[in-house]
Amino acid sequence: MSQAQPPHRLLVMKFGGTNMQDAQAIRHSASLAGRSVREGVKVVVVVSAMAGVTNGLLHLADAAQSGDIARANDEIAALRTRHFTAAQELGATPDSETVRELRELHETLRQAVYGVYLLRELTPRSRDLIVAFGERLSAPLMSLALEQSGLRARHLTGGEAGILTDVHFGNARPLPTTYERVKDRLSGFLSAGVTPVIAGFMGETEQGALTTLGRGGTDFSATIVGKALGADEVWAWKDVDGVMSADPRVVGDASNIEVLSYGEVMELAYFGAKVLHPLAVTPLQDSGIPLRVKSAADPDFPGTLVRSLPEDVPGRPVKAVTAIKNVSLLTVTGAGVLGVPEVIASVFTAIARENITLLMVSQSSSMSNVSLAVPSADAGRALQALRAGLPSDLQVEETSGVAVLAIVGSGMRGQQGVSARLFAALAGEDINILMISQGSSELNISVALHGDAVDRATAAVHAAFDLSQPVSV
Ligand code: ADP
Numbered sequence: 001m002s003q004a005q006p007p008h009r010l011l012v013m014k015f016g017g018t019n020m021q022d023a024q025a026i027r028h029s030a031s032l033a034g035r036s037v038r039e040g041v042k043v044v045v046v047v048s049a050m051a052g053v054t055n056g057l058l059h060l061a062d063a064a065q066s067g068d069i070a071r072a073n074d075e076i077a078a079l080r081t082r083h084f085t086a087a088q089e090l091g092a093t094p095d096s097e098t099v100r101e102l103r104e105l106h107e108t109l110r111q112a113v114y115g116v117y118l119l120r121e122l123t124p125r126s127r128d129l130i131v132a133f134g135e136r137l138s139a140p141l142m143s144l145a146l147e148q149s150g151l152r153a154r155h156l157t158g159g160e161a162g163i164l165t166d167v168h169f170g171n172a173r174p175l176p177t178t179y180e181r182v183k184d185r186l187s188g189f190l191s192a193g194v195t196p197v198i199a200g201f202m203g204e205t206e207q208g209a210l211t212t213l214g215r216g217g218t219d220f221s222a223t224i225v226g227k228a229l230g231a232d233e234v235w236a237w238k239d240v241d242g243v244m245s246a247d248p249r250v251v252g253d254a255s256n257i258e259v260l261s262y263g264e265v266m267e268l269a270y271f272g273a274k275v276l277h278p279l280a281v282t283p284l285q286d287s288g289i290p291l292r293v294k295s296a297a298d299p300d301f302p303g304t305l306v307r308s309l310p311e312d313v314p315g316r317p318v319k320a321v322t323a324i325k326n327v328s329l330l331t332v333t334g335a336g337v338l339g340v341p342e343v344i345a346s347v348f349t350a351i352a353r354e355n356i357t358l359l360m361v362s363q364s365s366s367m368s369n370v371s372l373a374v375p376s377a378d379a380g381r382a383l384q385a386l387r388a389g390l391p392s393d394l395q396v397e398e399t400s401g402v403a404v405l406a407i408v409g410s411g412m413r414g415q416q417g418v419s420a421r422l423f424a425a426l427a428g429e430d431i432n433i434l435m436i437s438q439g440s441s442e443l444n445i446s447v448a449l450h451g452d453a454v455d456r457a458t459a460a461v462h463a464a465f466d467l468s469q470p471v472s473v
């Protein structure tokens with residue numbers, strides 16, 4: 001389906017880690033933004049850290065905390081070389097503003113890491129400050145590339161751009177006042193013909209402490225800005241064609257999905273599709289601003305359009321299959337569970353208090369046990385919370401090494417036979433199902449299985465639903 005699109009007024013463009021990985025990638029990303037600016041579109045650019053930098057920063061922060069300052073300093077030096085090389089290749093001279101700024105940022109990073117080393121303490125707050133340097137360092141490089149291509153640009157941190165968050169370090173959420181602030185801070189630049197370049201992934205608290213929005217958070221920064229400015233669309237440029245029927249690294253013949261609803265994308269992201277932050281579409285839902293996921297390598301390919309109102313494809317109830325690895329199952333058993341709703345209530349209360357993502361819940365039909373699937377990283381905290389919050393005659397056991405596989409698609413609603421097809425595909429591969437649940441939205445069915453079978457399961461389910469065949473709506 002191709003339709004003449006009305007010309008856009010304002011686009012927010014997000015560039016991911018691969019699109020920022022070196023001078024060449026940054027120059028190409030700048031040219032994608034520049035193309036629209038030259039067509040008369042106002043563009044706000046939101047950038048990720050160079051690929052691999054966020055993980056590097058997390059490692060060096062851990063090294064400093066454990067007392068290995070030499071390793072932390074080596075890693076800082078490597079990051080420094082990488083950013084300076086990119087700046088130089090983008091045309092920055094040694095006495096340029098960009099080089100001066102990169103030098104200052106690296107010095108501040110070095111001091112923050114040294115503080116962690118002296119205290120041997122890495123709090124969520126100091127980890128956020130350190131990990132966000134990746135985006136703070138890549139934003140000046142994008143500004144430089146835009147300027148070198150003849151545009152006027154100005155880079156800002158998330159906080160400077162107006163993104164105000166709660167104090168949930170590591171996983172912060174924007175406060176409602178964010179939207180007005182972002183609009184106030186960016187409108188002047190836009191009307192003066194300057195392209196703002198915002199360091200993604202971060203905001204700041206009302207007290208001015210830096211926060212991050214969770215891994216993959218630059219997608220979320222871009223949609224926050226998109227909502228604030230009433231953008232026509234938000235474009236997330238990626239190293240993949242769009243949102244695909246499965247992770248292309250796991251399923252070689254995964255196909256691009258042309259249209260998805262906000263709800264479908266949220267389910268996919270929540271159940272492990274790393275392509276977008278799970279909350280990325282939430283700012284767009286009220287206003288109905290579409291999100292496009294586009295391939296930087298093939299900019300004219302339409303990619304995936306995410307918007308309200310899914311278009312169900314006849315014969316395609318399931319649009320994608322996805323999986324989360326490193327999951328633990330926690331099973332609450334004991335005579336006291338039997339028919340006692342308060343027990344279920346205390347299970348949920350204990351988990352909610354710890355702010356743990358609950359991936360699946362199921363209660364056996366005899367009501368004699370309740371099972372929960374949680375990320376393994378949170379299992380220890382969840383176990384403690386459950387043991388503290390439940391009557392002492394109940395036992396809680398953990399099974400680790402589990403994965404959760406989910407099939408997602410709005411067309412499953414009320415369709416017969418979808419689960420049968422899923423279970424047959426798994427049975428055909430001799431894969432044992434540990435737990436089953438269907439979300440109340442009926443946008444997904446998820447199953448827990450042994451972690452070592454999950455890639456095989458994903459490929460089998462993908463084939464069983466014929467997802468390698470691209471479909472047009
Ligand atoms: P970015 O830095 O651009 O946000 P990410 O690495 O965070 O990029 O996300 C893109 C990656 O997500 C792809 O390289 C791909 O391996 C992975 N991915 C997982 N599931 C999917 C999916 N269903 N569709 C597309 N990509 C997926």
Ligand code: ASP
Nearest residue numbers: 048054201215216217218
């Ligand atoms: N750089 C951050 C991360 O790796 C944020 C992002 O890329 O979206 O999680």
Ligand code: MG
Nearest residue numbers: 016216274275
């Ligand atoms: Mg990402």
